[in-house]
Amino acid sequence: MKFGEGTEICGEGEPVEFVYEIVSGAVRTVKVLSDGRREIGGFYFAGDIFGFEDDNEHSLSAEAVVASTVRVIRRRRLVHLAADDRKLAEELLTMAMHEAARAHRHALMLAMTAQERVNDFVLEMAERISVGDLLRLPMSRQDIADYLGLTMETVSRTITGLTVASTISLPYSRTIMLRNRSALEQAMAATPAL
Amino acid sequence: MKFGEGTEICGEGEPVEFVYEIVSGAVRTVKVLSDGRREIGGFYFAGDIFGFEDDNEHSLSAEAVVASTVRVIRRRRLVHLAADDRKLAEELLTMAMHEAARAHRHALMLAMTAQERVNDFVLEMAERISVGDLLRLPMSRQDIADYLGLTMETVSRTITGLTVASTISLPYSRTIMLRNRSALEQAMAATPAL
DNA sequence: CGACGCCTTGATAAATGTCAAACGTCGTGG
DNA sequence: CCACGACGTTTGACATTTATCAAGGCGTCG
Numbered sequence: 001m002k003f004g005e006g007t008e009i010c011g012e013g014e015p016v017e018f019v020y021e022i023v024s025g026a027v028r029t030v031k032v033l034s035d036g037r038r039e040i041g042g043f044y045f046a047g048d049i050f051g052f053e054d055d056n057e058h059s060l061s062a063e064a065v066v067a068s069t070v071r072v073i074r075r076r077r078l079v080h081l082a083a084d085d086r087k088l089a090e091e092l093l094t095m096a097m098h099e100a101a102r103a104h105r106h107a108l109m110l111a112m113t114a115q116e117r118v119n120d121f122v123l124e125m126a127e128r129i130s131v132g133d134l135l136r137l138p139m140s141r142q143d144i145a146d147y148l149g150l151t152m153e154t155v156s157r158t159i160t161g162l163t164v165a166s167t168i169s170l171p172y173s174r175t176i177m178l179r180n181r182s183a184l185e186q187a188m189a190a191t192p193a194l
Numbered sequence: 195m196k197f198g199e200g201t202e203i204c205g206e207g208e209p210v211e212f213v214y215e216i217v218s219g220a221v222r223t224v225k226v227l228s229d230g231r232r233e234i235g236g237f238y239f240a241g242d243i244f245g246f247e248d249d250n251e252h253s254l255s256a257e258a259v260v261a262s263t264v265r266v267i268r269r270r271r272l273v274h275l276a277a278d279d280r281k282l283a284e285e286l287l288t289m290a291m292h293e294a295a296r297a298h299r300h301a302l303m304l305a306m307t308a309q310e311r312v313n314d315f316v317l318e319m320a321e322r323i324s325v326g327d328l329l330r331l332p333m334s335r336q337d338i339a340d341y342l343g344l345t346m347e348t349v350s351r352t353i354t355g356l357t358v359a360s361t362i363s364l365p366y367s368r369t370i371m372l373r374n375r376s377a378l379e380q381a382m383a384a385t386p387a388l
Numbered sequence: 389c390g391a392c393g394c395c396t397t398g399a400t401a402a403a404t405g406t407c408a409a410a411c412g413t414c415g416t417g418g
Numbered sequence: 419c420c421a422c423g424a425c426g427t428t429t430g431a432c433a434t435t436t437a438t439c440a441a442g443g444c445g446t447c448g
Contacts, residue, residue, distance in 0.1 A: 042298075052291070053291060054288050055295065059298065083284075086277055089283050090273075093248075093283070093286055093287050096287055096291050097247060097248035097290050100297050101248065101253065103300075104254075104297045106297075106298075107235065107304055108233050110305060111233050111340075113436095114435075114436065141396095150436075150437090151437055152394090153395095153438085154435090156395060157436095160396070173396090173445090307404095308404070335426075335428095344404075345405055347404090348403090350427060350428055351404095354428070354429085367413090368426095
């Protein structure tokens with residue numbers, strides 16, 4: 001199935017009927033609060049699976065960040081298949097644990113400073129969708145801000161700071177050239193304490 | 195196995211050899227950054243399972259918040275059993291998805307204001323370990339702060355605010371009487387946007 | 389060419405963190 | 419039994435970070 005930019009793929013509160021695998025494009029999971037604030041739970045790219053939840057309703061809605069094609073699988077069917085296929089069952093478990101790990105990482109990141117969050121974001125995206133040192137972001141500054149729990153302005157200022165420090169360069173606002181990965185990594189205090 | 199207060203149950207970076215089920219007590223998962231900041235990934239209580247991760251190493255260490263007894267299970271054994279037991283396999287999957295949901299909720303909470311985080315924390319703990327309207331917290335203010343991404347002082351001030359508003363009362367610093375749950379819930383703007 | 393949306397930059401305000409001190413509780417020892 | 423000391427918590431004054439409000443620039447698409 002295809003979804004245009006900004007289109008809702010599934011809505012918060014809807015029953016979990018399908019699981020989705022992204023063929024191409026990018027998807028964000030979104031929660032909108034009653035006062036208008038918006039939070040993004042995560043971004044998903046080609047090859048990623050989302051919408052696989054245990055509860056009966058989706059806890060977040062999902063929207064296409066850019067025009068995307070998505071493979072839709074019936075949840076019941078998947079669970080049914082897994083009952084007979086040990087390997088598939090293991091894959092599902094692995095996937096769920098990866099999702100948990102990603103959410104945990106997201107949570108830990110949100111407890112850090114704006115600078116660290118942006119650094120972490122750039123590194124995360126670099127791992128997931130960069131081509132060499134070239135990173136093309138499909139999402140807006142507002143999307144990034146809502147994912148990082150910051151404002152668009154703070155994100156923008158922080159990115160500007162990275163270009164000033166020559167850690168990255170920014171040929172277009174959504175294209176990042178990584179010039180100094182170690183500077184990004186090292187600015188992240190995260191270290192296993194001995 | 196028994197662990198005394200503050201004891202490490204498993205360390206960050208260690209291989210994932212065991213999975214743990216809490217029989218009694220309380221456990222926190224912890225990450226310490228190189229500059230001394232500490233983050234708490236989650237709290238676990240009697241009946242909860244923790245340490246079930248996919249990667250080869252634990253991403254966080256786990257410590258007993260209070261003296262606790264924990265059942266230790268070999269991870270390999272569990273996976274092996276699940277291969278033959280469809281029901282167990284499903285339970286594991288459900289558990290992993292619940293863990294993911296909890297982490298997602300934690301992340302969304304960290305993007306909110308101090309007031310909302312504390313409200314959410316009180317409600318979460320109320321759901322998990324309160325007896326009626328009486329909530330006895332096993333963890334210190336510092337633990338709460340590290341879980342909420344705030345400072346101890348901010349947590350303390352916010353809790354004081356709740357007592358002033360008669361939303362709760364605080365006979366002892368670690369004992370909370372819930373006087374007005376709806377005030378807590380309503381102060382949380384989280385609503386499915388229509 | 390013009391208008392619109394997105395991004396950046398600037399000035400100021402609000403929230404939260406930092407540093408420091410006082411308070412209370414609890415356990416210990418006189 | 420009371421006094422003391424240690425530790426966790428609360429409170430206060432002030433600093434810093436980030437948000438808010440507002441304006442300007444820049445690129446894109448009609």
